[in-house]
Amino acid sequence: MSDRRNAASATREEVEDFLYREATLLDAWKLDEWLALTTADCGYYVPPNDKPDADHRSTLFTIADNHARLVERIKRLKDPSAHAEYPPSRTRRLIANVRITGSDGDAIEVAANFVVYRFRRDNDRREFVGHYRYKLRRENGALRIAERRAILDGEELGALGAVSFIL
């Protein structure tokens, strides 16, 4: 019992370090290393702008990847034929307001705000603003991503166009 409680606990400092490391990997396009931070049952979701709290099984999302599809997404992004991201966008993520919001079984629930700036040649700067909701789990003592939800604040995707990189 006490093991289980320990599994679902972490300090904010540890969680912050983890999220900053994740952001660094994504900004550096170290996608395999990033994928290694996910659990084998990890889900990655970007809900639709008009229904941010919806369930992906009954509502059309922008992204609703199970782990198998996430693996395929990473393969795709590493391929120069993924035209929307070739050459890869330059991104810079600012992660803030990190808090541990609760637990779900052995998962630690975490919320954080984000601004992701995205730059492409011959294109305007795009700012993706929103918040993350994570479920983190420990595997062999290390934090891993069991669920990752990037919820955009905009009323519509609009000028952001597409979510073609890992948000």
Place this chain on the structure above:
Amino acid sequence: MLYLPGNPHAAMNERYVVEDRARNTFSLSRETLVSSAVLEKECRAIFDTCWIYVGHASELAHPGDFRTRHVAGRPVIFCRDKAGAIHVLLNSCRHRGATVCREREGNARQFMCMYHGWTYETDGMLKAVPGAEAYGPDFDKRKFGLVPVPRLEHYRGFYFACFDRAAVPLVEYLAGAKEYIDLVVDQSPSGRMEIIAGVQEYDIKANWKLLVENSVDDYHLPTVHTTWLNYMKNAGVNVRPPKDEGLLLPSKGWGRDLGNGHLTTDNINFRGRPVARWISIYGEDAKADIEAIRRELVARLGAERAARIADTNRNLVVFPNLAINDGSSVTVRTFFPIAPDRMRVTAWCLGPAEETRAQRARRLDAFLTFYGPGGFATPDDVAALEAVQQGLAAWREVGWSDMSRGMAKSAGEQLNTDEGHVRVFWRRWSELMDRAG
């Protein structure tokens, strides 16, 4: 129009589309894709004369339900009144113009303008005016209701508006497109398809007509969607073109002219369908269920019609700006120009109303593997269209695009990878632009 030396059509008349059937050439002036004068003209010649898609009946399930959106540049309220009738009302207060309904969607007992408080019934009738006594005895509330679009008609639940009172009825306008809408609607045992919650609204920095072309252009599939084809292959789907048939794609498909500028692809299915053709991507546990959906189709419609629905994929364009992609899932996608080099896209997922929770989840999954701003394919389409638009900046020197692919063959032989169906759109576009003078 300015013609520069070196322009192959410099000696011809000043037309946007130059076609020579004897020599099998079809050239499109790139000015049509960059010019604000052209955009201004097409707003009147195309968007104000054609039937334009507004929304689907299923989006207004109950009396009082409403959705606000923009149609051909106008703010509208798409709503169902208390008695159950569907309206499309121009969302502009009869007093001094404010948008009367400012919420995205909801259920209303009435619409109240936030500026001075005029209130309207859900059918648009003016209900009350604060301080009504200040208006003279001749002020007639009946003359101040919200203005409906001049024409509103539907075909099997798809509602279209027309700003031209003299337009032909919608069913006549739709011509051969009706048959392809039927192939979609007949996927529901009760004939009730519904728009699923969750809308995708995004801009593309490209001329709106490029998305018409792209929605039906299967020539680009092997190059633009390599990563999607790889994803299919990794999941065990055969995506290799058959040997010796001269095809670019895993299965044969055609491009068809449906009349009045409408067009479609009509392809032998290789990519699977929620209704109803299993492929390995759906997983073994979905097999029995998809077979059961197929049996329902056969029992209801007969084997031939069931095969027509389930063994082909169709990307339909209803002229000018509605695409229904009946492919990996069913998308309803409409788009409007907001500048010569920018369009606003709205896309929904459509499915049979009686789908089970598991079937619905499968449909949504299938949608996201290909379509939408986070899909494995659509973002690359967007990249292609934006690359085109950037290239078009050289239109003064490189003035024409070629669309002659397949032209040496007869109309019935046009493949989905030819451009016969794309030419259908441009001919109609050019005819309407010419008619406007």
